[in-house]
Amino acid sequence: MPTDRKPEFFKGAQLKVGIIGCGYVGLPLALRFAEAGHKVTGFDTDPAKVSLLNAGRSYIDHIRQDKIQQFVNSRHFNATTDFERLKDVDAIVICVPTPLDERREPDLSFVEQTAFSIQPNLQKGQLVVLESTTYPGTTEELVLPILEKSGLRCPVAAGIESDNIPTDFFLAFSPEREDPGNKQYGLAQIPKVVGGTNPPSARAAQALYAQVVAKVVPVSSTRAAEMAKLLENIFRCVNIALVNELKLLASRMNIDIWEVIDAAATKPFGFMPFYPGPGLGGHCIPVDPFYLSWKAREYDFSARFIELAGEINTSMPYHIVDAIADSLNKHKKSLNGAKLLILGVAYKKDVDDLRESPSLKIMQLLQQRGAQLDYNDPYFPQLHKMRHYNFENMKSVPLSAQILGQYDAAIIATDHTSYDYHAIVDASRLVVDTRNATRRVTRNRNRIVAC
Ligand SMILES: NC(=O)c1ccc[n+]([C@@H]2O[C@H](COP(=O)([O-])OP(=O)(O)OC[C@H]3O[C@@H](n4cnc5c(N)ncnc54)[C@H](O)[C@@H]3O)[C@@H](O)[C@H]2O)c1
Numbered sequence: 345m346p347t348d349r350k351p352e353f354f355k356g357a358q359l360k361v362g363i364i365g366c367g368y369v370g371l372p373l374a375l376r377f378a379e380a381g382h383k384v385t386g387f388d389t390d391p392a393k394v395s396l397l398n399a400g401r402s403y404i405d406h407i408r409q410d411k412i413q414q415f416v417n418s419r420h421f422n423a424t425t426d427f428e429r430l431k432d433v434d435a436i437v438i439c440v441p442t443p444l445d446e447r448r449e450p451d452l453s454f455v456e457q458t459a460f461s462i463q464p465n466l467q468k469g470q471l472v473v474l475e476s477t478t479y480p481g482t483t484e485e486l487v488l489p490i491l492e493k494s495g496l497r498c499p500v501a502a503g504i505e506s507d508n509i510p511t512d513f514f515l516a517f518s519p520e521r522e523d524p525g526n527k528q529y530g531l532a533q534i535p536k537v538v539g540g541t542n543p544p545s546a547r548a549a550q551a552l553y554a555q556v557v558a559k560v561v562p563v564s565s566t567r568a569a570e571m572a573k574l575l576e577n578i579f580r581c582v583n584i585a586l587v588n589e590l591k592l593l594a595s596r597m598n599i600d601i602w603e604v605i606d607a608a609a610t611k612p613f614g615f616m617p618f619y620p621g622p623g624l625g626g627h628c629i630p631v632d633p634f635y636l637s638w639k640a641r642e643y644d645f646s647a648r649f650i651e652l653a654g655e656i657n658t659s660m661p662y663h664i665v666d667a668i669a670d671s672l673n674k675h676k677k678s679l680n681g682a683k684l685l686i687l688g689v690a691y692k693k694d695v696d697d698l699r700e701s702p703s704l705k706i707m708q709l710l711q712q713r714g715a716q717l718d719y720n721d722p723y724f725p726q727l728h729k730m731r732h733y734n735f736e737n738m739k740s741v742p743l744s745a746q747i748l749g750q751y752d753a754a755i756i757a758t759d760h761t762s763y764d765y766h767a768i769v770d771a772s773r774l775v776v777d778t779r780n781a782t783r784r785v786t787r788n789r790n791r792i793v794a795c
Pocket of ligand 1: 364365366367368369370387388389390393439440441442454457458475476477478520521522523524627628
């Protein structure tokens with residue numbers, strides 16, 4: 345193993361790559377490096393995941409088991425909880441969670457813990473890349489000082505005069521843009537933004553990613569790369585909030601917001617459609633913008649768009665619950681005691697991901713107001729205790745006309761493709777549709793309430 349790797353080292357040779365955090369981001373990345381012929385080790389603190397991976401099994405619905413098995417068999421991929429094995433790799437990519445804590449402030453404990461587990465194993469010439477979404481400054485202010493406790497140095501520098509600045513190891517940030525379940529854009533097709541702590545680090549990281557993605561987009565610093573990812577997600581968060589607010593107005597004015605969006609989207613330039621819904625979900629959009637608004641306070645700056653968008657998006661589940669109560673009221677039923685069936689608990693259609701799902705918030709609010717709940721979701725046969733919710737004993741009820749007929753209302757919270765919306769409407773007394781999923785249903789439209 346070379347002890348003094350240059351940035352060019354990461355260009356051609358078969359590399360040993362360590363991926364820390366084998367979740368929605370880390371696992372596909374690990375498999376992509378394996379597919380490109382590199383030797384990949386997945387590091388995770390969860391021994392159950394490590395055992396499954398080494399047995400060639402997947403725990404993420406859209407990641408194919410046979411792919412994992414193939415790379416385990418060909419010895420291009422294995423997993424471990426033993427972080428000492430980081431010593432043996434050329435490049436280390438960090439893909440651990442970056443959630444918000446109870447006060448909705450950045451929780452960087454996973455990134456910090458990971459930096460501490462790399463530090464005693466860090467070798468000269470190794471490349472470390474942080475991929476976890478975070479505020480600008482994390483790589484240089486949090487990760488770098490911990491890694492430098494090893495005695496090895498990676499000076500922060502930019503510009504042509506630092507092109508060949510001596511550095512003991514390489515450190516970079518490259519945001520992940522994975523869109524779970526997106527069949528059009530996979531990891532290899534999505535351009536990768538890369539910023540280095542210094543120019544050699546940037547070149548090393550660009551060389552690494554050029555082996556597995558079609559296009560690498562260099563930026564001048566780790567901070568610019570960190571901010572680019574936040575801009576992308578804030579753009580989505582703010583536009584979704586805008587359209588959610590306009591939905592509330594349109595509904596009051598008796599205008600169909602979905603029709604309006606479809607009409608506006610025919611403009612061939614300068615408009616991009618965003619769609620309203622029951623609230624934000626997933627790991628990214630409800631969480632990431634607050635990393636920046638938190639950091640902004642350090643600069644005496646209030647990120648008002650982010651806060652406003654957060655306020656509107658957070659209020660959407662409350663709006664949906666009020667709309668359900670109103671719809672039941674029209675049928676001379678109170679929410680208190682109503683039997684309701686929630687369709688879809690995943691945060692978006694066709695994924696097995698519950699994180700920050702607005703369905704869960706809606707269920708909690710409905711229960712607090714006395715509704716009796718069941719749910720169906722083909723991706724979740726049962727629910728478990730979560731950080732903010734406890735639906736521990738709930739199991740997905742089967743969908744049949746007879747069962748649908750037993751509820752006062754069915755609430756479409758997630759528009760999974762596998763649902764037969766005609767059959768759902770035909771069999772239900774009332775359908776509250778938060779996703780415009782029933783737009784093509786032609787029969788019994790009087791049973792549908794769009795909200
Ligand atoms: N899921 C997405 O669609 C997505 C998209 C873009 C960016 N991101 C970002 O990528 C990062 C990872 O997200 P994810 O969705 O893959 O999370 P995840 O929860 O699916 O996976 C994280 C993995 O890290 C492991 N882990 C936790 N602490 C660890 C530690 N100290 N050492 C080693 N492993 C550890 C967990 O066991 C888990 O397997 C986050 O910063 C997220 O914001 C996620």
